[in-house]
Amino acid sequence: MPGSCSPLRFPYPLLHLHPPPSALFHSLPSPLLHFPHPPFHHFPHPPYTAPLRLNNVSVAGQTQKMNLFQSITSALDNTLSRDPTAVIFGEDVAFGGVFRCTVGLRDKYGKDRVFNTPLCEQGIVGFGIGVAVTGATAIAEIQFADYIFPAFDQIVNEAAKYRYRSGDLFNCGSLTIRAPWGCVGHGGLYHSQSPEAFFAHCPGIKVVIPRSPLQAKGLLLSCIEDKNPCIFFEPKILYRAAVEQVPVEPYYIPLSQAEVLQEGSDVTLVAWGTQVHVIREVATMAQEKLGVSCEVIDLKTILPWDTEAVCKVNRMLENHFSPHVSGSLSPLLASIGPWNLVGIIFVCVIFLCHSMVTVLSNYRWVKTFVTWLIC
């Protein structure tokens, strides 16, 4: 393994740019009345579709081909049909939502259960907390994760601390907040953000991000059933792009459990959401080009995260006053999540083992390696 391997010398053909740069330079304004819009694939990494197995158990029962937004609708449908207290609310959810996640639910369950709120995020989350305090199931939608910040006070100071501060006399455990998340190729500053690290510092809430339709439904149902306030981020670029067989009936994927998608011995790659599909490709490349064996892990739950799965490669020493999770994962999240205005937001946590230290001297190298690859 040459230790001087530099990302700049990495073979170009592995870049999947659509259209190729040459096309961008040579396309002249056309005399036609419409401006040319060549087909542009924002996410050149084919989403990995899992075999129909959950926790190494094959899924039984009827399945249906669903994309990610349909699997969300399916989870919400299951919830409303089984839990008469459950309500869904947010901006524009009544007509089906701007991403089609709530289509048909209002007609099926009534306008008192699926309804629009005024355009006010702090109100939406505060209202959801109140619904949950009475014991009813509240499923709030924030239209884009980018617009969750007006509700930051309600989430961090209220929702997260409700049970603790009242000595468990009151809680808002039946609250779930859903929000479209992550880059979408053309989202600019306020339709691309991945704010999970802000929430990773906040004890009392759970933060969950799925990588696929099958994962999304099982994890969302777990969030809704969980007795703690949960934030569920849905990778919006996969709403239509990712399609797989999803069970029609409810099923659960446990929270706070990472999933090893690929065993490896040299280096551990960890990601969540859309980025899982990127690091799977990276693992293949690393194997082919460098002979490096990568372990690929989908973290799935950002808080409280699965320390055992991720830290088995390299034990970490905790010694600080801040909450455990903020102390270890979040600084990494905060420091290695570069925000690229092209719309690529890449977060990858790397733990190295001794045999790879010479080649991949630190995680920044791999970060550069992968970012360069997908830009």
Added chain:
Amino acid sequence: MSESDALPPHLVLSSPQRVLRQQQEFTSLEEKPQFPGASADFVDKLDFIQPNVISGIPIYRVMDRQGQIINPDEDPQLAQEQVLSLQTHDPLPQTIAGSVPSTRGKGRPPWCFPHVEPAPPWPEMTGYRGRQPEPSLQFTRLPQPPWCPLIPIRSPCYSRAEPHNRAQRQSPAHLAGRGEGGSGPISPAPCTNPSPATLPAAVGAAYAFKRDNASRAVICYFGEGAASEGDAHAGFNFAATLECPILFFCRNNGYAISTPTSEQYRGDGIAARGPGYGIMSIRVDGNDVLAVYNATREARRRAIAENQPFLIEAMTYRIGHHSTSDDSSAYRSVDEVNYWDKQDHPISRLRHHMVGRGWWDEEQEKSWRKKSRKRVMEAFEQAERKLKPSPQHLFSDVYCEMPSHLQKQQEALARHLRLYGEHYPLEHFEK
């Protein structure tokens, strides 16, 4: 069929003929405004709407400062025992407030709100009529003493453990309780510091009650300063559009810490905002317990019957300092405070009223004062003698279950205390 119909729609130009043809199709109906955003007539004269702040929304009162009923039609005709319960509840917080600042510095409560706030009296909000009380839910930032027995009042002040609340984690005066022993009819949702963050939550709870057909209303208290927060705007607007049975109870006491209302708002107080949200609103004399009672009773009845929010602005004056951390003489005159304390106080006004009815006299007053002071001091002493909750409760209730990383932290503290326990005040805490 013109030639332009063959073009894609975005290239069709509005030709003069086309515009003309549309104008000819106008009917008289279209002379009325058709905008979806408001229901109003046109006006052909430029005229800005002027706020009326000189003569604002009038202040409803039932009795004058001598406790005399002004308009007999408005007398709620409360039974003697009910009025008595108001009177005997009300001095309690005052006694507590009087005791707390004087006991500071002796290891007593480190912090408190040392003042009485107007609140709808106990019989009303519980629907209490000598029968089984029906439950209500209140969201408040401050304790509502008439509704809270002394146990939950005293314990948060001392951060002591209680059977119904095994870990008092908040700063003093932040109550959470379910009435006596944690199971009573009254549920003050836990107080919170960021004001008025409870306001939209109260609306959500009211919505859930409505879906439950529970015949319950929610009441939410906040001050005129908190009403400037975005959460207040959110709560008012959601309550109206989602048709929730909720009472917004604003205590307008003239100050938010040191900030006078002239620096808080320029409209006609808080009550004038209600109609802008489509909320039925009223302004009452907050030092007149019967006026507060009447307004709250009627608002509650209608909120439940009609599923709509009500806003009550109780005008009052903050006699005490903002808190024990505040010296209010730095921003207002002692004379101003004395006027309200001596001339227009809710407790003395109710006392006048009861004396006028022959329900109360000097003798009863003396014995009540003695008794209530004794009760409060006993409660304080009991609380002081109690141990604080076990340190392990620092880690419970963060989540419903305890995640592994918190378990590890808890174990780490236990190990640490085994080694270095002598450096910590462990004797004051339960094992």
